[in-house]
Amino acid sequence: MGEMGTTTGDRPARTVQEAVEQLRAALHDAGIILPSLRIDPVSGAHGDPYALVDLGRCNLRVASRLAAALRGAGGDA
Helix, strand or coil, X not given: CCCCCCCCCCCCCCCHHHHHHHHHHHHHHCCCCCCCCEECCCCCCCCCXXXXXXXXXXXXXXXXXXXXXXXXXXXXX
């Protein structure tokens, strides 16, 4: 569950802000924090519904945990 109260489980996000909140909550549940996770300031500046999500940068430990979490979630596609 998201801390902001707008995360709605498995329902697809309706806005880029909601998508970022859902992603942040899912990562948190997996024990992963991406401190730079945000809406891209250029594409998100005018409320573009297809604004990009900037995942930011992370260290080796976080990258390894993220890869393991994706493999554990069936990310073999």
